[in-house]
Amino acid sequence: MTGAVCVGDEVTPFTVERVDSEKMKTVAALLRDPNPIHWDIEVVGRLGMGSRPINQGPTNMAYVINGLQAWAGRAAEIRHVSVRFQGNVFGGDRLIAGGLVTRVTRDEAIDLLTCDVWLDRDDGDRVLQGTVEVALPSDTPTTEK
Amino acid sequence: MRDDHETRQAVVIDANKLEADLLATELPSGFFTIEPHESWLMNDAILAPGNGGDFAHPMYAFYATQGGMGVSLDEVFHLAQASAEDGPMLGGIEFDLWRPLRVGEDFRVDARFGGLRRKHGASGVFDLVELQLTLVDSGGCAAAETSITYLFPRREAL
Numbered sequence: 527m528t529g530a531v532c533v534g535d536e537v538t539p540f541t542v543e544r545v546d547s548e549k550m551k552t553v554a555a556l557l558r559d560p561n562p563i564h565w566d567i568e569v570v571g572r573l574g575m576g577s578r579p580i581n582q583g584p585t586n587m588a589y590v591i592n593g594l595q596a597w598a599g600r601a602a603e604i605r606h607v608s609v610r611f612q613g614n615v616f617g618g619d620r621l622i623a624g625g626l627v628t629r630v631t632r633d634e635a636i637d638l639l640t641c642d643v644w645l646d647r648d649d650g651d652r653v654l655q656g657t658v659e660v661a662l663p664s665d666t667p668t669t670e671k
Numbered sequence: 672m673r674d675d676h677e678t679r680q681a682v683v684i685d686a687n688k689l690e691a692d693l694l695a696t697e698l699p700s701g702f703f704t705i706e707p708h709e710s711w712l713m714n715d716a717i718l719a720p721g722n723g724g725d726f727a728h729p730m731y732a733f734y735a736t737q738g739g740m741g742v743s744l745d746e747v748f749h750l751a752q753a754s755a756e757d758g759p760m761l762g763g764i765e766f767d768l769w770r771p772l773r774v775g776e777d778f779r780v781d782a783r784f785g786g787l788r789r790k791h792g793a794s795g796v797f798d799l800v801e802l803q804l805t806l807v808d809s810g811g812c813a814a815a816e817t818s819i820t821y822l823f824p825r826r827e828a829l
Contacts, residue, residue, distance in 0.1 A: 559744060575758065592719055
């Protein structure tokens with residue numbers, strides 16, 4: 527569907543069917559992240575954090591941005607992001623990212639959207655929430671309305 | 672024998688003094704290049720669509736700043752009187768992306784500590800330490816400004 531974005535519009539949910547523990551290793555290597563909770567389940571257990579590797583918080587944040595970009599389209603520019611991490615995502619988890627448009631500021635060139643965003647595990651726990659500002663050329667419809 | 676780290680954790684960490692020390696710490700600038708192959712691998716790992724484009728994923732406002740700062744994460748943890756073995760976590764990330772970042776671009780990364788807040792939660796005492804980073808392009812303009820909040824469990828703190 528197409529059309530101008532309005533306050534109250536929902537961002538199309540973005541689903542991660544299964545968090546892949548192997549990709550955590552790639553991210554840890556690229557970020558030079560020394561925290562072993564992303565790859566060493568013995569450390570995870572010793573810290574009392576469960577028995578599966580824990581996904582990097584920024585990767586959880588990236589899923590939310592991916593969902594926003596998929597909904598807003600290729601011309602969208604992410605301008606501002608603020609998130610708080612509220613829970614852990616473990617290898618094997620299924621996740622759903624969502625969002626809601628809370629403000630639209632229009633001028634001749636762009637629509638600046640403010641969206642509440644979140645990431646939920648499919649057991650219902652909210653692991654991340656925050657806000658994102660995304661700029662769209664004024665005549666750009668979103669992919670879902 | 673207790674090693675240095677155990678000894679450090681066993682004493683009470685004075686949050687006010689630690690914050691003052693962090694705010695007074697001058698961190699060296701670092702550099703980051705958004706390498707095309709690393710951008711590709713990162714996009715693949717974070718399930719980003721449209722790999723191979725000219726622009727980097729917006730999360731490079733974080734990846735480039737944390738990855739390019741002039742000190743390592745281990746050094747940041749050490750300055751906060753913690754280590755990777757303590758299980759530090761990310762409490763939050765906030766960034767302003769002043770313009771899209773291009774794959775292949777070079778940046779300077781400036782960093783400084785922004786503060787420390789001690790919290791008492793259900794899981795115990797922990798410190799939230801904020802790091803403020805700026806991604807500066809080759810023309811001297813800020814391309815992104817990022818605030819990262821690390822959460823350090825203080826199992827022995829009061």
